[in-house]
Amino acid sequence: MAISSKVREQMQESSWIRRMFEEGIELRRLHGADNVFDLSLGNPILEPPEEFRVELMRIARDERHGQHRYMPNGGFAETRAAVASDLASETGLPFTGDEVLMSVGAAGALNVILRSILDEGDEVVLFAPYFAEYVFYVSHQGGVVRVAGCDSEFQPDPESLAAVMTPRTKAVIINSPNNPTGAIYPEERIAAIGGVIQEGESRYGSEIYLVADEPYRKLIYTDEPYPFIYGHHVRSIVATSHSKDLGLAGERIGHIAINPGDPRRGEFMDAASFSLRTLGFVNAPAVMQRIVARLQGAQVDVSAYRRKRDLLYPALRAMGYECSLPDGAFYMFPKSPLPDDVEFVRLLQSKLVLTVPGTGFGTPGHFRASYCVDDGTIEGSLPAFEEAFEEATG
Ligand SMILES: Cc1ncc(COP(=O)(O)O)c(C=O)c1O
Known part of the structure; x- marks a missing residue:
């Protein structure tokens, strides 16, 4: 094959976020975009300031x-x-x-x-x-x-x-x-x-x-x-x-x-x-x-991200997830209720919620949920988070 073996190997290793992205497309096709709750991406949702x-x-x-x-x-x-x-x-x-x-x-x-x-x-x-x-x-x-x-x-x-x-x-x-x-x-x-x-x-x-x-x-x-x-x-x-x-x-x-x-x-x-x-x-x-x-003093409305954090974090904690409170950015990194984070991410995926296994960040045993999404996506994901926690720990 003409592609460098180093790049080929790296593409293989880097496949987690990409795989979630591709599987997300397939899930949306099968179940409809409104029924899939994608918390796997870090694509800023707020528009630039005026x-x-x-x-x-x-x-x-x-x-x-x-x-x-x-x-x-x-x-x-x-x-x-x-x-x-x-x-x-x-x-x-x-x-x-x-x-x-x-x-x-x-x-x-x-x-x-x-x-x-x-x-x-x-x-x-x-x-x-x-x-x-x-x-x-x-x-x-x-x-x-x-x-x-x-x-x-x-x-x-x-x-x-x-x-x-x-x-x-x-x-x-x-x-x-x-x-x-x-x-x-x-x-x-x-x-x-x-x-x-x-x-x-x-x-x-x-x-x-x-x-x-x-x-x-x-x-x-x-x-x-x-x-x-x-x-x-x-x-x-x-x-x-x-x-x-x-x-x-x-x-x-x-x-x-x-x-x-x-x-x-x-x-x-x-x-x-x-x-x-x-x-x-x-x-x-x-x-x-x-x-x-000319925009060094300007920024998006950070309170909107904070509000999203405050929608997802207490809800996950109340369900029993162990997680440190994130003080910044727009991600949280809860402990996986199953020892195998990939298996837990798959369980969430079977309930149409997409996250990324901690393995993809060099830290197995956790998963990353991005709250850089609209409020409906956070709210819609909560029943699946709860069911998955109960199945994993029950
Ligand atoms: C920790 C971290 N560093 C760097 C980047 C790259 O950001 P940029 O769009 O500025 O290249 C990202 C993007 O998500 C990131 O999360």
Whole structure:
């Protein structure tokens, strides 16, 4: 076969969400769309805020020449400056446009970061449960994944990180608010992770990056200030996007921000510009850059996601499901009432409710339910959740 055996194997491994997606189509065909309750996807349901449409119309009417041409690979200077100014006011750190690079979503940002820092065989630590795509991003950019664990509240475990670090460790990826658990990592935990990374650097005489994937940063349901990573490790880089906070997942716009305190940040940014260009992104979409430059203070109505969480979470708990309360993002990660999460997801599926087994996130024994759906889908899924719990435990 002409397809690379590596890609063929990866497609096989990555088949969970895809399989649920395809089976969902078949179930809708057999039973009618209104009778299938799909909680398997993370496709933002809220429309972009009104300001987005206003800016889009303004750009459509702007007749100046040259607006859709190539630009510097890192993005328009005005956009980078606008993002930096927002970051400076959020973090209190002296960000300038030189510490910001516009990317093709958080996914594009992560690939650019990994391409820029990894040599063949370098290791990248993930904490399970993790967003499954990381495994492929690391592999595509020549790295090898090492998996550390979380505690029972899905907080990353510093001791487990220490145990998997080696002289080849080049990066540690964290994701908060987390997909699939909705957990937010508190300041003390990030500080502890930073401490373990620094011990590793001294032990091995190496340099290790702390990379935070933050596409859900503004989807938070607590009043606590968001704990940024920059104060906890000098080599810290953030990848993020407006896929969720502005509801622009299909428009592929995000950015990379590097710690202004990293003395070698210029070297990293040069490498990242090169990687962004030669991975074939060339630059982030021009129209979107012009729009988000003016929308740094805007976001979708996060209270709508919180309301959906508050529809699903107490209902599942009342049925007997064990689950941590998600503080952000739009997922929850209950314990599977059957020891085999895949079997339980199949049981739910037989009752026309679609979820994703924890196995797909490196954590068997749980399943992910997305509440990024309309209220009717949540309400319609509840009787099946209850029946499945009773069958599994009865
Ligand atoms: C944890 C996490 N990281 C990255 C991404 C990719 O997002 P983007 O659309 O910004 O590329 C997603 C998308 O669902 C995600 O859940």
